[in-house]
Amino acid sequence: MSKYPLAIIMVSNGPGELTTWVKPLAEELHTQIALKPKEAKSQISLNLVLVPCPNANGYEEQTAKKWLQFEKIIKAKCFWSLVFNPKKFGPWPSKGLVIFLGGDQFWSVLLAARLGYLNMTYAEWIVRWPFWNDRIVAMSEQVIHKLPRRLKSRCSVIGDLTADLSILTKSENPLPSGKWIALLPGSKSSKLKIGVPFFLDVADQIAKSLPDCKFLIPLAPTTNLKELEYFGSQKNAIARKYKSGIQSIHTFRKKESRAILITKNSTKILVQENHPAYNDLLQCDLALTTVGANTAELGSLKIPMIVVIPTQHILAMDAWDGLLGLIARLPILKWFLGRLIGFLKLRRRRFMAWPNISAKRMIVPERIGNITPKQIAQEAIDWINSPSRLSGQKKDLEELRGKKGAINKFCHQIITLLKIKRFMS
DSSP states (O other): OOSSSEEEEEEEOSHHHIIIIIHHHHHHHHHHSOOBTTSTTOSEEEEEEEOOOTTOOSOHHHHHHHHTOOSOEEOGGGHHHHHHOGGGGOOOOSEEEEEEOSSOHHHHHHHHHHHTOEEEEEESSOOSOGGGOSEEEESSHHHHHTSOGGGGGGEEEOOOGGGGOOOOSSOSSOOOSSOEEEEEOOSSHHHHHHHHHHHHHHHHHHHHHOTTOEEEEEOOTTOOHHHHHHHTSTTSGGGGGSSOOEEEEEOOSSTTOOEEEEETTOOEEEEEOSSOOHHHHTTOSEEEEOSSHHHHHHHHTTOOEEEEEEGGGGGGOOOOOHHHHHHHTOTTTHHHHHHHHHHHHHHHOOOOSHHHHHHTSOSSOEEEESOOHHHHHHHHHHHHTOHHHHHHHHHHHHHHSOOSOHHHHHHHHHHHHHHHTTSOO
């Protein structure tokens, strides 16, 4: 038996969900409730369980440890061991709450049932297992509309968690003045091996036409300079298909200093290793990004963007979700199924960037297909040279962004549920 009478377990999967959902909610919970490990005398522990997911990159545990928010962090590869033998990971309290914050909703339902805990789901679009939830918190009203009538009372609309991204209004280390373009190549290897060489080439192309334009790479918290250097080198097979590459990366002793990446064509790119890089991003006029949770972050920050997916590298795109994604990574079937799945996914797709999905219309450009760095560079130049287009997209993103306060409302729902069940006073 655990020495704590109550445990709160957050269930999540990939780097995007960890940084935009898990981290801010964990911080707010520590503020509103006395929790282990931050509060030594607390009777409640906050824990994180990572679940199997094709979109994970393997660095999620390492990233979460740096935040010092969790008593226990269970790796994704240990999830089934946890389900079959919870005691293997230490004692667990008899009472607890499992909160779904990314991945497949079934994993949190399964874990809650195994431990005999309450289950709560944060749903953006739909609740997959509504009858197995003690409480549902929703991003929008459409989640409630899809619930059976007798379960609607279990659901409360709290809004979009990404609308609560912590933004500092002033930066102690601002970027030099000028036109800035942010390059977001991805947070996991399946995206980085394409995004890094492609965006380096784009930067070189833009620099030729706009020599005064400046570039920034805000590194995802689950990657590092060594990975950036590797995927920009000839060791990455995809990088060999592009003219650009990395000549050198210079780092500095001061923590607040940004690294400087120099391409083979002498284009200088600043690299921000500290996360979140919101202050730097807010000073950028445009972002070129891969698809993923980063499009939600950029949208919340009201940063105009172009979403880029070069499908000529379809075999390298092994991050499809679910069973199809697992099949597509089988060595023998990868070539054939990879192409088939990619073709079907892209043919049947609607929107892939979060602002477009939320608005159900094209707000930010999605450039998907056999595209070249030169094409994307020219489009980026057109946007940079058109302040009215940039301000128009910024206005659309601002109108789309939900009101702040979702994190606070989420915490209120957690505390209320625990009090109703008499798990805490």
